Amino acid sequence: MTTPTRPTLSRRDFLRFGGALATTSLLAACTPQENTSAPQTDGQTQTPFNEPPQAPVNIEAPLAAIVLNRLAFGPRPGDVETFNALGATDEARLQAYLQQQLNPETLDDSEFEARYAQAGFETLHKSLEELYADHVANNPYDTNDDAYWDWYYKPAYELVDATFLRAVYSKKQLAETLADFWHNHFNIYLGQDDGVPLIVSYNRDALRANFFGNFRQLLEAVATHPAMLYYLNQNNSSDAGPNENFARELFELHTLGAENYLGVRDPNTVEKDANGIAVGYVDNDVYEAARCLTGWRVDDDLGEWEDGVEKTGRFIYYKPWHDRFNKLVLGKYIPADQEDQRDGRDVLDLLADHPGTARFIARKLCRRFISDTPPDSVTQAVANAFTENRNAPDQLKRVYETLFNSPEFRQTFGQKIKRPLEAAISMMRALNSEFIRAPSGIPWMIGLMGQPLFERRSPDGYPDIKEYWANSMSLLFRWNFAVGLSENWLDDEEQNRTVRTDLFSQTPAELRTAEALADFWIPRLLNQPVSNADREALIKVLAQEYAPSETLSEEHVRYALPAMIETLLMSPSFQWK
Amino acid sequence: MEIKVNIPKPILSRRQFLQGCSSAIAAMAGARLTNLAFAKESDATDTLVVVFLRGGWDALNVVPPIDGDDRGFYEKARPNLKITDLLPLNEQFGLHPALAPLQGLYQDGKLGVVHAVGLNHDTRSHFDAQEYIELGTPGSKSITSGWITRHLQEVGASSILPAIATNGAPSSLLNFVPTVNLNNPEDFSQWGNDLIASQQAALRQLYQGESLLHRAGTRTLDALKIVSPLVEKEYQPSNGAAYNEDELGQQLKTIAQMIKLDAGLKVAAVDFGGWDTHEYETDGNGGYIADLLGQLANGLSNFYLDLDAGYTEKLSVVVISEFGRRLVQNESYGTDHGHGSVMLALGGNVNGGQVYGAFPGLHNDQLYDHADLAITTDYRSVLGELLAKRLGNSNLENVFPGFSGGYAPLGLFR
Numbered sequence: 001m002t003t004p005t006r007p008t009l010s011r012r013d014f015l016r017f018g019g020a021l022a023t024t025s026l027l028a029a030c031t032p033q034e035n036t037s038a039p040q041t042d043g044q045t046q047t048p049f050n051e052p053p054q055a056p057v058n059i060e061a062p063l064a065a066i067v068l069n070r071l072a073f074g075p076r077p078g079d080v081e082t083f084n085a086l087g088a089t090d091e092a093r094l095q096a097y098l099q100q101q102l103n104p105e106t107l108d109d110s111e112f113e114a115r116y117a118q119a120g121f122e123t124l125h126k127s128l129e130e131l132y133a134d135h136v137a138n139n140p141y142d143t144n145d146d147a148y149w150d151w152y153y154k155p156a157y158e159l160v161d162a163t164f165l166r167a168v169y170s171k172k173q174l175a176e177t178l179a180d181f182w183h184n185h186f187n188i189y190l191g192q193d194d195g196v197p198l199i200v201s202y203n204r205d206a207l208r209a210n211f212f213g214n215f216r217q218l219l220e221a222v223a224t225h226p227a228m229l230y231y232l233n234q235n236n237s238s239d240a241g242p243n244e245n246f247a248r249e250l251f252e253l254h255t256l257g258a259e260n261y262l263g264v265r266d267p268n269t270v271e272k273d274a275n276g277i278a279v280g281y282v283d284n285d286v287y288e289a290a291r292c293l294t295g296w297r298v299d300d301d302l303g304e305w306e307d308g309v310e311k312t313g314r315f316i317y318y319k320p321w322h323d324r325f326n327k328l329v330l331g332k333y334i335p336a337d338q339e340d341q342r343d344g345r346d347v348l349d350l351l352a353d354h355p356g357t358a359r360f361i362a363r364k365l366c367r368r369f370i371s372d373t374p375p376d377s378v379t380q381a382v383a384n385a386f387t388e389n390r391n392a393p394d395q396l397k398r399v400y401e402t403l404f405n406s407p408e409f410r411q412t413f414g415q416k417i418k419r420p421l422e423a424a425i426s427m428m429r430a431l432n433s434e435f436i437r438a439p440s441g442i443p444w445m446i447g448l449m450g451q452p453l454f455e456r457r458s459p460d461g462y463p464d465i466k467e468y469w470a471n472s473m474s475l476l477f478r479w480n481f482a483v484g485l486s487e488n489w490l491d492d493e494e495q496n497r498t499v500r501t502d503l504f505s506q507t508p509a510e511l512r513t514a515e516a517l518a519d520f521w522i523p524r525l526l527n528q529p530v531s532n533a534d535r536e537a538l539i540k541v542l543a544q545e546y547a548p549s550e551t552l553s554e555e556h557v558r559y560a561l562p563a564m565i566e567t568l569l570m571s572p573s574f575q576w577k
Numbered sequence: 578m579e580i581k582v583n584i585p586k587p588i589l590s591r592r593q594f595l596q597g598c599s600s601a602i603a604a605m606a607g608a609r610l611t612n613l614a615f616a617k618e619s620d621a622t623d624t625l626v627v628v629f630l631r632g633g634w635d636a637l638n639v640v641p642p643i644d645g646d647d648r649g650f651y652e653k654a655r656p657n658l659k660i661t662d663l664l665p666l667n668e669q670f671g672l673h674p675a676l677a678p679l680q681g682l683y684q685d686g687k688l689g690v691v692h693a694v695g696l697n698h699d700t701r702s703h704f705d706a707q708e709y710i711e712l713g714t715p716g717s718k719s720i721t722s723g724w725i726t727r728h729l730q731e732v733g734a735s736s737i738l739p740a741i742a743t744n745g746a747p748s749s750l751l752n753f754v755p756t757v758n759l760n761n762p763e764d765f766s767q768w769g770n771d772l773i774a775s776q777q778a779a780l781r782q783l784y785q786g787e788s789l790l791h792r793a794g795t796r797t798l799d800a801l802k803i804v805s806p807l808v809e810k811e812y813q814p815s816n817g818a819a820y821n822e823d824e825l826g827q828q829l830k831t832i833a834q835m836i837k838l839d840a841g842l843k844v845a846a847v848d849f850g851g852w853d854t855h856e857y858e859t860d861g862n863g864g865y866i867a868d869l870l871g872q873l874a875n876g877l878s879n880f881y882l883d884l885d886a887g888y889t890e891k892l893s894v895v896v897i898s899e900f901g902r903r904l905v906q907n908e909s910y911g912t913d914h915g916h917g918s919v920m921l922a923l924g925g926n927v928n929g930g931q932v933y934g935a936f937p938g939l940h941n942d943q944l945y946d947h948a949d950l951a952i953t954t955d956y957r958s959v960l961g962e963l964l965a966k967r968l969g970n971s972n973l974e975n976v977f978p979g980f981s982g983g984y985a986p987l988g989l990f991r
Binding site: 233237244252264283417458467468472480487533537538541544559563570573575 | 698700705745757759760767772780784788789790793794850908911913
């Protein structure tokens, strides 16, 4: 590990802010290599107003760049070479990479594991019951005392730190991108009213333990996890008055999706498939499902007044709260007095087996990994894989394989931009930044970009389309993050946490002209060429008053190289996915 | 069952970060920026401020019936959640006492209330309802622009700062690229050392292009020029207005600053979330929803006071939520997703001091789906009247496709 000395910057040195913009001396216009043919349409019409139409972005990129920006949080130094060494052809490389990433237990992850050990997390090893006992039921402090809340939030904040650590350093990158995908899909909120320490267990025991497995099992692990039961008020839902919050989001966000919602309608008027199952859902299905789920709650009788309830923090089926009478969900009759949990499990079975769920999950995965508007061809293929493997223990692995092996996966680079979390992590990976416990500046800045980790308050998860992220505040803090990282300005002195980026040790000493330095760093960070005009603009940042081919002093390189590298990270080319 | 208390959660705040982070960034956050002059613009139309309350606010606890049969139905349906000691608006309705800071504005005729208003579509989904309202196309999410986008494109938006969104990127401004998104001017500054001008010149080149990302980058560089001067000195609100440190107060303070720039701000979109009160909604007249309403009232009243320095005659604020909530309380001492709602309008040219809209009643037979307050006024009638009377846009059909036949203005705006 390198231990660079911190540059001592005077306030004046870095408080020169942007003023006179050189808008009049722009170099000739030239966009990146965009293929403007074959725009992806979504059956939607672009409204022609006084804004010019958006140019579709399709960028020629090597397979390594596509795979490492989509299945991973961007390449670290050496990752492209490692990928290319996996086989003689693109096809062979992709298959070998998928084989590793879909079976992450086979990967040597010792670098990450060493850092994780060094990070000294105190709470992440705890079971659900231990988290509840230590940080909720037996939290040793008074609720009026800040120490109570520090201790209460400690597991969640350790999870935030560990998530950054994994995303930057773990070799199991697909698992990390999937953890992000599934947390957003089954979103819960770090600031929710109850059960915050249990997020650690939710992430590990509900999501990570199941997202390479079977969707039906994943769904039940989520639907019975206390963190989710608290978040969507299922914990207070009884036969005396079912709370429909969880049931509604179970249909709308977790399984069928709003695309299969038919509104407030008589359920008898809904078309049925060959098995008599409704093709979509109406409000009545939500209410009936809420009744089926009554009694699914947390064992959390902190006041010690409920019969048959303890305070373990576990999921329990609490029969006194269950609505025992018959129900009708999606056209299926659910008889009265079924065995414990059977009513709710019938609902989960119906939803997990429904072709609408297959399409909804498939489209969402394709939106994450392929395009904001994925072609129906790939969505349908992935949905078919979902349905065909619905009883397989590795159903979701088969689904991911179908997606990543699709031709669309390789033909659509640039149709997405990185979300803020992806942008920030990919910068730290690209620059080989060094940290153990992320200083608070990292989550704070990702928050200013609009995507604070685990802090999406509503249950829909963060949006996954560029319209939401290509805005001025979000972009500006992407840019500022590049600067903060490269200039080593993100330390947290109060908590004694640092993130260190040493650009010079990564730059061959013999490169001494602006041209040569740019030609080293451009492919290193972008993995694709840039236009001449872009290259010249980048060289100018580094050369300043010197000629591109002039030998620069070491002092000048130390002064100007970070600014050029920052500009590369700020460029559109670094944002494509 | 015990009533749980909502305790503030220590999510990492900007202040905490600035206390904890390196002195370098802390110093930067308060740095002086280079001033850039630009022409002031004048405009005959109002600045529209849309405050969107995400989560579906409980309209029946915001403006509850004060008397008569409906009061009886209300109290019966909400034995634990009913609000008392209302601030009377008329003989029929009162304001939740936490909205006391707005009472004076109502009495002065600056604040109008619309009851039983909303999205007349059969959905109780937050996300669908918000999208339908903000896209302006109930029942369809296929259009690629928001209602405000189409309005600004109709009237033209060539000013230096036509639209800002202070918390995220709302769908009402979908694909309106000139929108500047910022939380507050202090945060909106570019970090760097004395090579920053070179970097910006390079970024101008790198972001030349027609894709959404290219245009957003160029827009960001433009926005920095506009906003930078605001960080020069600490903002001093007029008339002793004292904004809360909360999310809404800070958003409104930012917008007041932007309005006073006279840079042609036409629309500001404000987001204020947390209204999804499925449980423990009240604690008598206090509790969770009272806290939210207190923030709302404090924010709006200080905003109006701050701008009551020559700006309110060209100010129209509307407060909207995706739906109201169920009449009957649930077993968690909360309310589930409902239908009819309340909108507020605030401004120098609002015909305030009245409650608008036909109230359909709270008897079971009068409820939507036998459960929720029915809707008698389409939210687009309120916004349509605003467009026509205050925003210089009579092309209702363009902003709200397919609606012009249902348009029924209430006389809420002058």
